[in-house]
Amino acid sequence: MSSFSTNLIAWQRCHGRHDLPWQGGDAYRVWLSEIMLQQTQVATVIPYYRRFIEFFPNVVALAEASEEQVLAHWSGLGYYARGRNLHRAARIIATQHAGEFPDQFEQLLALPGVGRSTAAAICAQAYHQRHAILDGNVKRVLTRYCGIAGLTAVKSVENQLWLLAESLLPERDMATYTQALMDMGATLCTRSKPKCEQCPVQGACVAYQTGRVAELPTPKARKVVPERQATFLLVMSGREILLEKRGPSGLWGGLWCLPQRDEGDNEYESGWTIGEQITWPVFTHVFTHFKLHITPRLVRLVHKPYQIQQAGSVWMDVDEALNAAIPTPVRQLLEQIGA
Numbered sequence: 001m002s003s004f005s006t007n008l009i010a011w012q013r014c015h016g017r018h019d020l021p022w023q024g025g026d027a028y029r030v031w032l033s034e035i036m037l038q039q040t041q042v043a044t045v046i047p048y049y050r051r052f053i054e055f056f057p058n059v060v061a062l063a064e065a066s067e068e069q070v071l072a073h074w075s076g077l078g079y080y081a082r083g084r085n086l087h088r089a090a091r092i093i094a095t096q097h098a099g100e101f102p103d104q105f106e107q108l109l110a111l112p113g114v115g116r117s118t119a120a121a122i123c124a125q126a127y128h129q130r131h132a133i134l135d136g137n138v139k140r141v142l143t144r145y146c147g148i149a150g151l152t153a154v155k156s157v158e159n160q161l162w163l164l165a166e167s168l169l170p171e172r173d174m175a176t177y178t179q180a181l182m183d184m185g186a187t188l189c190t191r192s193k194p195k196c197e198q199c200p201v202q203g204a205c206v207a208y209q210t211g212r213v214a215e216l217p218t219p220k221a222r223k224v225v226p227e228r229q230a231t232f233l234l235v236m237s238g239r240e241i242l243l244e245k246r247g248p249s250g251l252w253g254g255l256w257c258l259p260q261r262d263e264g265d266n267e268y269e270s271g272w273t274i275g276e277q278i279t280w281p282v283f284t285h286v287f288t289h290f291k292l293h294i295t296p297r298l299v300r301l302v303h304k305p306y307q308i309q310q311a312g313s314v315w316m317d318v319d320e321a322l323n324a325a326i327p328t329p330v331r332q333l334l335e336q337i338g339a
Contacts, residue, residue, distance in 0.1 A: 004145070004201055005170035005177050011200035012180030017187070021049055025175065027101040027126035028059045034118045035082050039288070042186065048077050059101055062087065063094035071254055071325030078328065080253060085113030103127050124178040132165035133178055134158075137185025142168075143217040144189060147206030152217050226290040231261040233297055234333060235272070237304035241321055241334070245312040251287075252327045256314075273302040280336075285329045296333050 017023075020042070022033035032052065036045045052073050056062040062070070067087050074083035089111040093101060102108050103126075108119035117138075120131035134142075139152045142161050150157040170177050188195045196208050207213045235242040235258075243256040268274065280296040304315065316324065318338050322331065 002168055002170070003204065004168050007200040008180040008184065009170065009173050009176050012176055012183055015198075016180055016183040021046060021053075023179070025126050027103070027122055029053065030122050030125045031101070031114075031118075032086070034121050035086050035113060036077065038082060038118075039079055040077065045077075048074075059090050059093050060099045062090035063099070067254060068325055072323060075255070075325050076328050076331060080255060080327075081249075082113060084248070084254060088112045089114065101126075105129070105131060121178060124174045126175075128174050130169055130171075130174055132162065132169055133181065134162055134165050135182075135185075137189075138165065138181050140191065140217050141181060141185050141189045144194075144207035144213060145201060145205050147210065147212065147216070149216065149218050151220060153220075227293060228290055229262075229293045229295070231295045231297055232329070232333065233259040233261065233299055234337065235259060235299045235301065236337075237301045237315065239317055239319075240304065240315045241318055241337070243314055243316055243321060243324070243326075245314070255325050255327050256316075256321065256330070257327060258330055258333070259313075268299070269305070272299070272305065274299055275302045276300040280333075283329075283332075292329075294329055 020033070022029040033045070033049060036049055036052075055073055056065060056070075065087070067084065070087045071080060071083050074080060074086075077083070092111060093099065097107070102111075103123075105119050105123050108114055108122055109116065114122075117133045117135050120133045121135075123129040123131045124133065139158075139161055142148065142164050143152060146164055148157065148160060148164075152158060152161065184199075188199050194213060196202055196205075196213060199205065199208070202208045207216045233242075242259060244259055246252045246255050246257055248254050276298075277300070278298045280298065282293055282295050285292045285294060318334055322334050322338065326334070
């Protein structure tokens with residue numbers, strides 16, 4: 001066993017995280033946490049995870065649920081394709097694996113939403129198999145420890161990191177070692193203000209020994225974040241609000257959203273008799289690749305139209321809507337109405 005893995009395992013047993021709700025080796029729980037933790041911090045994930053596991057305690061329960069139910073419990077966590085893929089994968093496990101969670105790397109890799117690192121994390125933590133992980137935190141640990149420059153998203157650099165990750169694997173204690181790598185990246189070898197003085201491998205860390213910790217991993221060039229504008233209509237009749245279901249793919253795919261208009265579009269449906277309309281202050285919702293400046297416009301109707309003209313639309317009580325599969329900015333606006 002290398003000194004790197006030996007030191008990490010010893011450190012994790014004394015100083016690593018041992019109270020995460022998905023720890024314990026159950027493959028379903030490990031998988032669920034790995035999907036939720038993609039692009040999302042642990043502190044954000046934990047309350048969502050607890051609620052999700054309460055409603056869907058095993059993969060069969062998840063498979064038997066509707067997509068609407070799954071997305072309702074995913075609502076607010078973002079990156080909704082993860083929730084749709086999770087549901088699809090659960091149904092594959094139920095039908096093709098008789099409800100038993102796969103224990104082979106290739107079988108896991110074939111599931112929707114499961115990449116090489118996620119499959120490896122499940123194999124290592126649930127089945128103690130010898131597979132290397134390489135998520136963003138681990139890339140940062142390895143680039144610093146081995147002094148590797150270059151953008152980690154570049155294929156040649158990523159391939160080099162995969163080889164290193166595999167070469168450092170211990171012969172045993174795979175679950176502990178894998179958790180140690182995750183804990184190191186999350187608590188010590190952080191992007192800014194790393195706690196190098198507490199690091200169990202600082203003596204052999206190239207970045208630390210050469211004063212290059214702040215330089216690695218090589219930072220990406222900053223891009224100008226695109227900005228978009230949209231008007232969200234809060235069309236109400238009494239306590240009911242009009243919602244539209246998005247298509248299965250794309251932004252907020254499969255979620256219930258407010259009718260949206262481009263900036264400056266003031267046209268309404270022909271059947272609406274408007275009693276009052278109020279424009280609320282603009283607020284901004286930040287996505288990974290752009291910012292959306294939202295102008296909310298409350299539109300109160302004199303009476304509810306006899307027929308909804310737009311297919312895929314529905315009237316919901318505000319309280320019912322807050323429990324539906326809705327994205328975060330819609331939830332924020334509905335909470336203002338319900339307050």
